[in-house]
Amino acid sequence: MIALIQRVSSASVMVNDETVGAIGPGLLVLLGVERNDQQANADKLLRKVLGYRVFSDEAGKMNLNVVQAGGSLLVVSQFTLVADTNSGLRPSFSGGASPADADTWYRYFVSAAQRQGVTTATGRFAADMQVSLVNDGPVTFWLQA
Numbered sequence: 695m696i697a698l699i700q701r702v703s704s705a706s707v708m709v710n711d712e713t714v715g716a717i718g719p720g721l722l723v724l725l726g727v728e729r730n731d732q733q734a735n736a737d738k739l740l741r742k743v744l745g746y747r748v749f750s751d752e753a754g755k756m757n758l759n760v761v762q763a764g765g766s767l768l769v770v771s772q773f774t775l776v777a778d779t780n781s782g783l784r785p786s787f788s789g790g791a792s793p794a795d796a797d798t799w800y801r802y803f804v805s806a807a808q809r810q811g812v813t814t815a816t817g818r819f820a821a822d823m824q825v826s827l828v829n830d831g832p833v834t835f836w837l838q839a
Contacts, residue, residue, distance in 0.1 A: 695725070695726070695727055695728060695731045695735040695736055695738075695739045695799065695803075695838070695839050696725070696726040696728065696739075696775045696776060696836070696837070696838050697723050697724065697725050697726075697739055697742070697743055697836075697837045697838075698723075698724040698726075698772070698775060698834065698835075698836055698837075699721045699722070699723050699724075699743060699746065699748070699834070699835050699837060700721065700722045700724075700827060700829050700832070700833065700834045701720075701721060701748050701749065701829065701830045701831055701832075701833035701834075702717070702719065702720060702721065702722050702768075702827045702828055702829055702830055703718070703719055703828040703830045704716070704717065704718050704719070704827070704828050705717055705720075705722040705768045705825070705826065705827035705828070706768070706825075706826050706827075707768065707770055707815075707816075707817040707818070707823050707824070707825050707826075708823065708824045708826070709817070709818045709821045709822070709823055709824075714816070714817060714818050714821075714823075715768055715770075715815035715816045715817055716768070716815060717765075717766040717767065717768045717813070717815050718765075718766065719763070719764075719765045719766070719830070720760055720763075720765030720766035720767055720768065720813075721743065721748075721760050721765060721766075721767050721768070722768050722770065722825070722827050723743055723767055723768065723769045723770065724770050724772040724775060725769055725770065725771055725772060725775075725800060725803060726771075726772055726773060726774070726775025726776040726790070727771075727773070727776070727790065727791040727795065727796040727799045727800060728776050728789055728790060728791060729788075729789055729790060729791050729792075729795075731791060731795070731799050732799075733799075733802065735799075735839045736799050736802050736803045736806065736839075737806065738839035739803070739837060739838070739839035740803055740806050740807060740810075742837045742839065743760070743767070743807075743837060744759060744760060744761055744807070744810065744812065745759050746759060746760075746835065746837065747759050748760075748833050748835065749762070749763035749765065756833075760812070761810075761811075761812060766812065766813040766814065766815065767807055767812055767813070767814045767815070768814075768815045768816070768817075769800070769803065769804050769807070769814060769815070769816050769817070770816070770817035770823065770825055771796065771797075771800045771817060771819045771820070773787060773790050773796065774787075776789050776790040776791075777789075777790075793820060796819075797819050797820070800819055801819075804816055
């Protein structure tokens with residue numbers, strides 16, 4: 695399981711000209727589910743996402759995680775994160791989970807974040823989405839479990 699996280703001032707997702715998810719300060723989490731991912735992968739990645747210290751403390755150092763900073767999550771499924779780009783000029787998605795499995799683990803990840811008390815908005819799984827964000831920093835990290 696892969697997460698590309700971006701520290702944002704704000705972020706939103708639109709589907710068919712309708713806003714389906716939006717947050718203020720927090721993390722935009724682009725989530726890719728790999729073929730053999732299981733609950734342990736989702737739990738480990740969520741711990742990383744929630745614990746990763748990318749927000750500034752009073753001294754201006756990146757020492758606070760999203761929970762400590764009082765931020766939210768916007769979780770958007772993105773199967774292209776699991777692409778194999780090592781050869782040729784067309785990505786291979788053979789390492790990605792089936793749509794049914796990816797949806798299961800995406801929903802699990804979101805519900806697990808919500809159960810931990812983190813305000814969590816989402817995109818719409820498998821939809822054609824338009825994602826808007828104001829990347830604060832810019833600060834972007836690739837996390838994998």
